[in-house]
Amino acid sequence: MTLIRPLKCSECPIRHSAVCSSCTEPEFQVLESAKTYRSYAAGAMIAEAGEQLFHLSSVVSGVGTMSRVTRDGRRHTVGLLLPSDFIGRPGRSVSAYDVEAVTEVTLCCFERRTFERLMAETPNLSSRLLELTLDELDAARDWALVLGRATAREKVAGLILRFALRGLEPGAGGAVSFTLPLTREALADYLGLTLETVSRQFSALRRDGVIAFDTPRAITVPSVEALGAEAAETGDAAVT
């Protein structure tokens, strides 16, 4: 982990979606003076389940995972961390999960006590955190539906779809290409599958022309609609 020089809030890429997004200018000045940036290399642990977590933070860039291990050693990833996601929990000093940087990750950090004080003084901050948390809760419940009821093919297609839709300008209908940040094993841990099953489903989706790839990580989706048809979502709840 390395401390790096923070960006100005006004230049921050997650300015309009993170926990601070409904703050006013004077409030940003307070945040500026309290925040620090921390950067983690790909593969580094950001926090460990059961250990102290000294900072609350927002993901500025990069991709991380939150995971947990059962008694007998099976690992399961309970959430992805993408830019603007919040890490940690006000009022709790220990992490409930292992948090790991998948790519290089930059966090905008606040000392926990400081952030708790800021929340008490800044309704814009705490109400936005409530909103973010409610969004996360909806997403977690949607995810439970996927884990509980989807087939391996649907799970894999659904996750590829999520990556395909991220950073896609709304309305674009054609082919989409992107780089998968996760290994097959990490995908499997998230989907509740084995890495072999994930690999087989990638191959099957390629055989059926739903996706294409030369290297295992560089995915092209010729038709987002066709991919969506494989994903068996609920229909009304658009993929976040």
Place this chain on the structure above:
Amino acid sequence: MTLIRPLKCSECPIRHSAVCSSCTEPEFQVLESAKTYRSYAAGAMIAEAGEQLFHLSSVVSGVGTMSRVTRDGRRHTVGLLLPSDFIGRPGRSVSAYDVEAVTEVTLCCFERRTFERLMAETPNLSSRLLELTLDELDAARDWALVLGRATAREKVAGLILRFALRGLEPGAGGAVSFTLPLTREALADYLGLTLETVSRQFSALRRDGVIAFDTPRAITVPSVEALGAEAAETGDAAVT
């Protein structure tokens, strides 16, 4: 649904755990004047996915489920609703889920706009809602681990354990009896299994002496520890 006469907040069974639990006496007086009680018969729909939801509420008594149906008709229950759980989402007027009363359910209801105003005026209310939502989020993520990684036996044992621990005075070590509020089918929808598999696991756990029952719903757990050993939880995170 029938309107019934509300209890006084000071006599409310969920007084110390619901969204209102950190309110002060004067704040309770405001809540008293705004709240209504609604009662639903077992089997009644409290809300439907995609439909307007006019009230935000807390479960005072009874058991409910939140569920959703995939395009092709598979139903999955994304959460149980037990006393003190909160229904609805400030800032959203449509329900994301089907909400159904499993037993008779009594709700303490607030008109949505009224509740939003109360939240803005009452930090004790909004901060408690944040806390409840964070708890729910942790529970939802723990549940994702169960759905993603547990075997049928572990899932069933884990859910029985949750019911066994609910309303159990801390420290009690001996046998526990309780009545299951859910049918085998409802359990299956929650666990991501079929009702036949759930039934088989009940039989297997009985054969192995982990649980006992005469009627399918009246469960006795001779040793909570032995049941816990079947549940394969994460170890540190106590079952809520």
Place this chain on the structure above:
DNA sequence: CGTGAGATTGACTATATTCAACCCTAGTGG
């Protein structure tokens, strides 16, 4: 050039699902 992480594929197996029959109990109506 050797090594190792990540990925793919095959053969076999375990687990849960599907389809089906059957049981039990609590109504309900003739």
Place this chain on the structure above:
DNA sequence: CCACTAGGGTTGAATATAGTCAATCTCACG
């Protein structure tokens, strides 16, 4: 009063799906 029915539950046999174990491939990297 009793036959009939329906909802909930259990169990069995056959099947499908994903998991396990193992071999092999590729590519980056020292």
